[in-house]
Amino acid sequence: MIPQSEHTPPDRVLKWVVNSVDPLAAVQSTRRLQGGISSIIHSVSLRTHGEVREFVVRQFDNEEWLKDEPDLALHEAESLRWAYGNGLCAPQIIAFNESGRECGVPTVLMTRLEGSVVLNPANYDLWLNGLAESLVKIHAVEADSFPWAYFTYNDIDTLEIPSWSSSPELWSRVLDIVRGPKPKFKPCFIHRDYHPTNVLWTGNYVSGVVDWVNACRGPAGIDIGHCRLNLAMLLGVQSADQFLSAYLSHAGTEFSYSPYWDILSLVDILFGPPTVYQGWTALGVTGLTDTLMVERIDRYMASLVERVSSHSDDMNHK
Incomplete structure (x- = not known):
């Protein structure tokens, strides 16, 4: 030894x-x-x-x-x-x-897989596209007989408007949405903790995905929402939206997106004021503060409320 x-x-x-x-x-x-x-x-x-x-x-x-x-x-x-x-x-x-x-x-x-985590890529477009494409491949795996099923980490009925937010009225709307009816979905294999820190790269290509301890059968939207939330905190709303666009492009017409799952992923972190994820700092990310995390969460939350309204309008016109 x-x-x-x-x-x-x-x-x-x-x-x-x-x-x-x-x-x-x-x-x-x-x-x-x-x-x-x-x-x-x-x-x-x-x-x-x-x-x-x-x-x-x-x-x-x-x-x-x-x-x-x-x-x-x-x-x-x-x-x-x-x-x-x-x-x-x-x-x-x-x-x-x-x-x-x-x-x-x-x-x-x-x-052990080859590759390393990349949080500051030379080309963000390629990076976000690779993240999305890799996730689509995971969701293509059926999981009807997989023993573990998705569940929320928070009791939605007991959630309260966060005191740290500067937009309590919008959070009230968020809680109303998430307590409403869930959209229909076809269960698939989901990673349940898919975000950039759990993705390995070799050059411009994803070489592997790690940390599968939470994997289960459930809605693809939960993985999308969790990754988007992490991107919104790490980089901002624009990167989270670009990731979603790339996912939809790779997933094709068989996948039906609903912002409900983005919002459910968001409220699943309401254990307290958002802080800088330790995994990012351990991997060398600098310049993030807890104050910035609060601001980015509020901006992302507002974008989701707007997306819900737009999505509802689109559905009503179909």
Whole structure:
């Protein structure tokens, strides 16, 4: 075993990794990966049969998350199996320790994909188009028999107008909309946490999508809305709208867009005042402030209310 440090998983975890891959393998190196804020993620290089292979180990150490969803390791393992088995650019599951008995906490071992997260691309048009095209491919996968189903993180009926907003009247309208009837949709495989930090790139092309622990069957609009929300906070409303246009272009006429899902994705984050996502700062993004996040959320929210009105007018004229 290599010397223990903050960049190294515990010895018991490394032993489990080796035994899961090849008991005769040797650990070459380990590295703590940036971006994971709800679990501990390491890359592990093993030398086995004369070659070096790269793996990723995720340790679920968030007690509150595990209390709400004790099957996290099983969920991610099955999500990876489903995604990889359906030809998506996802890691391949190698092993998982659901109970945490062997590893201390629930743990998942998967292959490591090539590429890296890009948050400041040289060409934003290509970048947004790639994000959209990759998501359309995920939604093309059927999920009728996938065991996990979409649910909202917030109880919509108990939500209140956020005190931090400068547009309480518009938020009142948002809550009315989201408590109204849901549009019809055809369930598909959704990532449930699709945003730029979970997408890997090689050059101008998406090389993979990671962090599948929340994947489930549900409305495609939830993935679209979640990514749009992240883009609105990271870059502004224009980028969120450009992503939507690219998605609609790739999805074609079979997909029916409804802004309802954008709004539902928005209210699902109403746990408190919006703040700068730690994953962005861990990956080198600068210049964002909590004040700017509040301003961008309000602008995005206002754009959604306007989009709902336009969408309703369009539907009435059909």
